[in-house]
Amino acid sequence: MRYKLPNGFYIFLFVILLIANTSVYKTILSPNILSVSVLEVGKGRAVLVKIPENNIVLIDTGPDASILRALGESLPVWRRYIDAVILTSSAAGSASGLSSVQSRYHVTTVIKIGNATIPYGTSFVFGNSRVEILAPSTLQISSGSSVFNISSSTPSGVYYFN
Numbered sequence: 001m002r003y004k005l006p007n008g009f010y011i012f013l014f015v016i017l018l019i020a021n022t023s024v025y026k027t028i029l030s031p032n033i034l035s036v037s038v039l040e041v042g043k044g045r046a047v048l049v050k051i052p053e054n055n056i057v058l059i060d061t062g063p064d065a066s067i068l069r070a071l072g073e074s075l076p077v078w079r080r081y082i083d084a085v086i087l088t089s090s091a092a093g094s095a096s097g098l099s100s101v102q103s104r105y106h107v108t109t110v111i112k113i114g115n116a117t118i119p120y121g122t123s124f125v126f127g128n129s130r131v132e133i134l135a136p137s138t139l140q141i142s143s144g145s146s147v148f149n150i151s152s153s154t155p156s157g158v159y160y161f162n
Contacts, residue, residue, distance in 0.1 A: 034129055034143040034161040038154050039070040041097065047150055048074050049141060053127035055083045059139060061097030068100055074158075081106040086124070088113050089136035 035050040041062030048071070049057040056079070061067045082105045087095045090112065101107060113133045114120055123132040129143040138151045146161040 034141070034146070036141055036148060036150070036159045036161070037074050038150060038156045038159070039067070039074065040156045041070050042066040044097075045137060045152065045156075046070065046097070047139070049126075049129070049131065051126045051129045051143075055126045056081070057084045057086065057124075057126060057131060058082050058101065059086045059131070059133075060088055060137065061085065061095060061101050063096045065097060065100035067097035068104055071101070071105070080104075081108065083126070084109040084111060084124070086111045086113060086131070086133065088133050088139070090114070091136070 032052045034052060037048040039046045039048060042064050044062035045060060046062050046067055047059040049059065051057065085098065085101060085107050087098065089095065098110070111118065113122060114136065120133055120135055123130050129141065132140045134140060141148045141150065143161050148159060148161065
């Protein structure tokens with residue numbers, strides 16, 4: 001007489017295989033490079049930095065909720081947290097979309113630059129990458145020997161660095 005395994009065993013096995021498969025694909029497909037996305041958001045700009053150590057940094061949020069569309073196109077569907085939001089100015093064009101971002105994503109840290117506490121020229125280190133805020137909407141991102149300057153004249157798009 002053959003022994004028949006219970007149906008619960010097959011469901012359990014399916015779930016374990018699904019989780020293992022997902023984690024393998026995330027490991028294989030996740031790039032180990034620094035990615036900088038300059039996003040057009042309404043009449044403003046935002047910069048999304050994806051750091052190889054799986055950190056996400058958003059610099060400025062734009063003037064309104066249009067930042068959510070740009071983030072939805074730039075981040076995977078399952079990504080619902082942002083490690084840091086850095087606001088380079090308190091002007092509406094740079095910071096008004098913050099409440100929309102916080103309503104959709106879990107934001108670990110919000111940093112406001114340009115006051116007496118955190119002046120311009122301050123650097124932030126995330127893993128092996130450094131972000132330096134030089135002035136409102138002007139910053140320098142470096143990773144290893146690569147240095148990338150971003151200002152209001154930087155074209156929108158995605159830039160990759162090793």
